[in-house]
Amino acid sequence: MAVIRENNILETIRMIDEECLDIRTVTMGISLLDCADTDIDVSCRKIKEKIRNKAKDLVKTCRDISKEYGIPIVNCRISVTPIALLASVSGGDCKKYAIALDEAAKETGVNFIGGYSALVQKGTTPGDELLMNSIPEALACTDLVCSSVNIGSTKAGINMDAVRTMGRIVREAAELTKDNNCFGAAKLVVFCNAVEDNPFMAGAFHGISEPDCVLNVGVSGPGVVREAVRQAGPKASMNEIAEIIKKTAFKITRMGQLVGTEASRRLGIPFGIVDLSLAPTPAVGDSVARILEEIGLEQVGGPGTTACLAMLNDAVKKGGVMASSSVGGLSGAFIPVSEDQGMIDAAANGTLCLEKLEAMTAVCSVGLDMIVLPEDTSAETISAIIADEAAIGMINNKTTACRLIPAIGKQAGDTLEFGGLLGYGPVMPVRNVSPKVMIDRGGRIPAPMHSLKN
C-alpha cells in the first residue's frame, strides 16, 4: 500500500468540502431487448419487472459507497434500450412505455431514466415514427423519463425529415408543459453522433451493442479545476495551465474509476466506462465558465473563449484517459447554459450569444445545451438550429446535441426557472430570419467525404 502523504489527504478533503468535487452520476444501463413483445401491455410489464429486478439495489449501493468513501454521489440513474426498437415490435400507444419506465424508475428510487429514444440518422421505421410523435405527451405525463433522438451521424449524414419533425416536437414538448416551466423540452435531446454508453441525462440510452446490464459513471469537478488554475497564478503559460488541468483531471477520474468498479462489484454487474465530462451545476464554484474566466477571460463568451475551451476539453481528456481502464460516454466539458452560473451571467448580460455557443460546441463535448429560446421561435427555426449543430458534429466526427427550450409566454431578456440541478436560464435572442424553405425540403444531407474510410 502506498504511503499517503498528509497534504494529499487534506487536498482530497478540500476538493470535496470546498470545491464541489463529486460523482455526478452512476448510471445503470439495462437492455430491454428481451422485453419486446407484440402486445404492448405485456412488453411494459416485462420492462417494469426487469428494471425492478436489475436496479433494486442501485440507490442503496451508491448511498453506502458515498458514505464509506466520503464522496458525494449526486445522482443514480438508469438508461435503457431505445424504446423505438420495442415500439417497432409492439406498435400501439408509445406513451404506455413512458409510463411504465416512469413507474419503474420511481420504484427503484433513481432520479431520471433515459432511453425514450429513437435512432433515425439514416431513416425512420414505423416504430421510430410512433415514438417521436409521442414524445411531447410522454414527457408531459411522466416525471423522470428522458428522451433523445439521434438525427445524424458522420457515417450516415443528417436525416433532414427527422430534423423537421424534431423542431416541431421540441416546440410541442415545451407547449404541453408550459405550466411547468416548459420542463418537457428540458428532458429532450436531439443528437448527432449519439454515443451508446453516455451516463449523463437527458441524453443517456443503453445502446444495442452494450451488454445486458452495465454500470457507467460520470464524474464532475469544475470547481477543483478552477482552483488548480487559480493557484497557478496569472503568470503561468498556457501549456503550464494545460498540464495543471491534466493532473487535476487525472485525480478526479481516478475517483470515478474507484467508485465505478466498487459499485459494479457490489451489484454484480460489469463496469462500463468513466465519462470524463466536466459537468457544472448552478452551485457557486461549480462552473465551467468560471474555469475559462480563471484562465484569463474577463467573461465567458468574449474573444478567446473558444481557444480556452478547446484547451480545457483536450487537457481533461488527456489527464483522464490514463486514470481509467475504460473511458467513454461524451467525455469533455459540458456547457449547459442554465446549469452554470458563469454561463447564466454571461448570457444575461449579452456577452454570450447563441452563435458563440455554437462555435464553442465545435471544440467541446456536447452542444447547445439547456438554451432557453423566446416563445416566438418557430418550429422551423428550432429545426434549423438543430441542423446547424448536427452539421458541426457530422463534419467534425464528434457528438453534438441540442437541448433547446422554447419558453412559452416569455421573450428575450426574461428568465425561465427549472430549479434543482437544471438551474435557471435567461431567454436568449434568436435571429428570426426564416429557414422555412430549407427545412421544408426534407430529405437527407449526405454523409461527408471522410465517412468513406474503408
Add this chain to the structure above:
Amino acid sequence: MRAVISTVGKDRPGILAFVATRCAEKNINIVDVTQKVLQDLFTMIMIVEIPDDIGDFSEIITEIENAGKQEGLQIHVMHEEIFDAMHTV
C-alpha cells in the same frame, strides 16, 4: 480495512483523546497519527484499522462524525482506497 480519520477544529486540550476514545469504543486500532496546530486550528490525520466484524461501516462513520459535530469538530472518516486512487499513478 484501513480508513483515514481527519479532524479539524479549534484547538483545546483533549481533542486527540476524544477521537482516540471513540475509536477504542469501536475496537478501531490507530495505526498512525499526525497532528498540527496552526494558529488556533487543530488538524489531525489518523490512519486506522477497521476490524472486519465491525458491522455497518456507514453507521459507524455517521456516529463518529456526529459525535465530532457535537464537540465542534469537523471529522471525516473515509476509506483509505480513495486517497491511494487519487494520489498514486
